[in-house]
Amino acid sequence: MKTPWQVMTGGDWLVVLFLLGVSLTGIIWIATAPAGSRVVVISGEQVRFTAPLGQPRSVVLDGPLGQTRLVIDDQGVRITESSCRQKICVAMGPASHTGDLLACVPNRILVRIDNPDGKEAPYDLLSR
C-alpha cells in the first residue's frame, strides 16, 4: 500500500510550494514594512481617515470652521491649507515619525502617525 506522501502528484507539490511561498512573502513583508507607516486622522473624537504614509495623496477634511487640506508625500504628512485664522497647523510642517502629531485645534482636526506593526521606534513620545 502506498503511503500518503507517495500519492502526492506534481500538481499537489506545486500547490504546497505556492502556499508556502505566499506565507513566506507575507511574513517577510510584515517584518520589513517601514516603521511609522500609517496616518490616522481624528476629528470630533472619531477616526475619520487612515492611510499608509508611503502612498502620496491629498485629502480635504471638513471641520467646524471649514476645510483643511492634508497632503501625504515623500516628506511625510502635512497640513497645506486650513480655514483657521492663525494657520499654526500649516506652519507645523511635515510629520514623518511614529508618534508625531499635527493638529488644527480651531478646526478640531488631529493627525497622528501610527505604527500598527508595533515596530521599535527610536522613541515612544516626543517632548516639544
Add this chain to the structure above:
Amino acid sequence: MAWNRPLIIVLLAVLLALTWWRLQPEDAEIRRSRLIMGTVVEIMAEGLESSKLETAVDAAFAEIARLDKLLSVYHQDSDVSRLSQSDNGSQVTTETAEVLALGLDVAQRSGGAFDLTLGRLNSLWAISDGARRVPGQKAISAALRGIGPTSLSLDGRLVNKRMPHLQIDLGGIAKGYAVDRAIAVLKQHGITSAAVNAGGDMYLLGQRPQRPWRIGIQHPREKDAVLETVQVSDQAVVTSGDYERFFVQEGIRYHHIFDPQSGFPARDCQSVTIIADSVALGDALATAVFVLGPETGLQLLTQYPRAEGLIVAADGTLHASPGWAHYQVAP
C-alpha cells in the same frame, strides 16, 4: 483527490494556523487623542483588557475636561475667571488652590521668573491667539503693574488679590496639573503603564514592556531633529521652547514665554526640558528656568533635588543639571 492526501492536511494546518493567529488577543494597548485645554491630549495605556483600558482612559479625559472648566481663562465661570473678575479675591476649589499653592511656591523660589499674574500681559501680546504685533512700552508697563509673587496670597481655599485689576493666568501650570490628575485616575483604574501627553507636557507611568519609556526631545531649531532621547519611568517630562508659538518682526523672534520683569519674551534660551516628579512642577520649572536663563536656571534647579533639566541657550549651547546624564540614552 483522496481525503488522506497530505495536501488536505497541509491546507488544514495552514487554516488552523491562520485561525489561531487571528484569535490571539491583541496587545492590550490603546492610544487615544482629544482636543482639550486648547491642545492635543494623548493618552496611551496598556496592561489590562481593552474594555478596562477604554473605561480608564475615558475617565482620565473626563478629569482633564473637568479641570479645564476650573482652571481655564477661556471659561467665564471658571475659578480663574471669577478670581480675575473679583476685586479682592475669592474662594476657589481645592484643585485650583493646589495649583495656586504650587505656582506661588515656584514663583517665590524663582524670584518672580514664574508668575501666575500675567493675565493682562498675555492678553496684550495675544501671541497664543495669533496676534503678530509688538505692543507699545506704555501698554506693557501698565500690564505689569502690581504683578509678582506677593500679589496673590492663599489662605486655605481663599485667594486674596493685592490689586483689583490683577488678571490670573495659570497657562504655565494648569495643563501639567491636569496631566497629573489624569494619571491619578488611570492608577485608580488599576493601570500601571501609561503615558499622558498634553501638548508636550507629559507623564510616563511605569514602563513599556521590559524597558523604561523613551522620550525624544525636540530640537528647537531643526524641525525634524531630535536633540536627545531620555529614558524615564514614573516621571514627568516637560519642554518649553520659543519655537511653538512665535512671530518674527524685523529679524527678532517674539514668542509666548514672557519675562515678567521686562514684559517682553525671555531671550536667554531656545528651549528648556525638565524631568520632575510631577508635570505641574515640571511645567512651572520649565517656564521659570527659561526666563532665568542657563546659569540662574540651573541654580534654581538645585532647590529641587528630584528635578533635572536640559537647557538650550540662546546661542545653541547645551547646559544640563548634574543628574541629567542619568536619563540620557546613548546615541
